[in-house]
Amino acid sequence: MFRIFSMKKIAFIGAGNMARAIITGLISSGVSAQNIMVANPSAEKRLKLAQEFGVLQTDDNNKASEFAEVIVLCVKPHFIAEVCQKISQAINISGKLFISVAAGATVKQIQLALSSSNAVNTPPVVRVMPNTPAQLGLGMSGLFASKEVSIEQKATAEKLMTAVGKIIWLAAEGKINDIIAVAGSAPAYFFLFMEAMEKQALQLGFSAQESRILVQQTALGAAQMVEQSDDAISTLRANVTSKNGTTHAAIEQFKLDGIEAMVKNAMLAAIARAEEMAK
Numbered sequence: 001m002f003r004i005f006s007m008k009k010i011a012f013i014g015a016g017n018m019a020r021a022i023i024t025g026l027i028s029s030g031v032s033a034q035n036i037m038v039a040n041p042s043a044e045k046r047l048k049l050a051q052e053f054g055v056l057q058t059d060d061n062n063k064a065s066e067f068a069e070v071i072v073l074c075v076k077p078h079f080i081a082e083v084c085q086k087i088s089q090a091i092n093i094s095g096k097l098f099i100s101v102a103a104g105a106t107v108k109q110i111q112l113a114l115s116s117s118n119a120v121n122t123p124p125v126v127r128v129m130p131n132t133p134a135q136l137g138l139g140m141s142g143l144f145a146s147k148e149v150s151i152e153q154k155a156t157a158e159k160l161m162t163a164v165g166k167i168i169w170l171a172a173e174g175k176i177n178d179i180i181a182v183a184g185s186a187p188a189y190f191f192l193f194m195e196a197m198e199k200q201a202l203q204l205g206f207s208a209q210e211s212r213i214l215v216q217q218t219a220l221g222a223a224q225m226v227e228q229s230d231d232a233i234s235t236l237r238a239n240v241t242s243k244n245g246t247t248h249a250a251i252e253q254f255k256l257d258g259i260e261a262m263v264k265n266a267m268l269a270a271i272a273r274a275e276e277m278a279k
Contacts, residue, residue: 008035008156011064013083014074015040015049018101021135022072025164027053028137039064062090070097070156077104077277084113088123097153099126099160103180104277107146107173124148126157129179130164131187139165142179144172177274181267189266194219 010026012019015038027033033054039061040046050057058064065071065087075083080102087093093114100110107125114123126149130141141161145154161167170176194215201211226233241247 009068010036010070011068012038012072012074013061015045019074021132022164024135025137029163037064037067066091073100077102080105081113088114097124101128106278122148124153127176129176129184131184134164140183141167142170144170177271180274181270185270
């Protein structure tokens with residue numbers, strides 16, 4: 001990872017799981033803890049981050065926003081309007097870049113909430129849909145920039161999220177909901193599958209420790225094979241599926257039980273919920 005933001009100051013509004021994930025990646029990439037401030041009404045969460053990473057902390061969103069050039073909104077979508085309104089009414093937000101990781105809160109909604117007498121121009125907003133592996137530097141994020149975002153600010157957002165994994169830029173904001181289904185929510189899909197395998201391993205007589213290591217190492221190895229191979233995922237699957245063998249029997253049972261339909265319906269359900277949250 002390369003060092004970024006040697007002069008940039010970053011404020012996180014909210015101290016939940018995603019803020020922690022991004023902060024972890026930023027600190028690991030060499031960002032100075034003194035250039036990061038976390039604002040959160042809950043003292044427990046922000047103090048824990050301050051103690052663990054050495055970042056600055058406050059219970060005042062306005063103080064954190066005034067401190068920073070880059071403001072990362074990590075609050076729940078239904079709090080976005082109130083938080084942004086209070087920030088824009090309290091400080092001069094000109095020149096500041098707002099990056100939102102809140103699912104369902106649109107660029108228009110965020111910009112409307114940020115509009116105040118202190119904002120001469122429409123504020124630049126980048127919407128980001130990351131996922132929790134960002135805390136390991138293995139995140140996958142989709143980014144969409146409003147037309148007000150400058151080339152330099154776009155590069156800033158890109159570098160921030162590249163510090164915690166891989167990114168893709170989206171041409172249309174609506175694709176954010178698709179990213180939620182494919183990457184944002186997806187770690188939980190794999191955890192659910194691994195959980196089911198672990199439970200079955202226990203029923204087969206393996207110990208809890210044995211079941212865990214069997215499942216996690218197999219999942220890790222499979223993911224690494226996908227990353228390191230140019231073959232299609234379907235080819236990799238076929239390569240380990242001998243006709244009429246044990247793997248073939250398992251795969252056929254998955255198909256019989258409708259795994260493709262289950263995955264499709266689950267991902268479409270995630271998109272539908274994201275669209276509902278944006279209304």
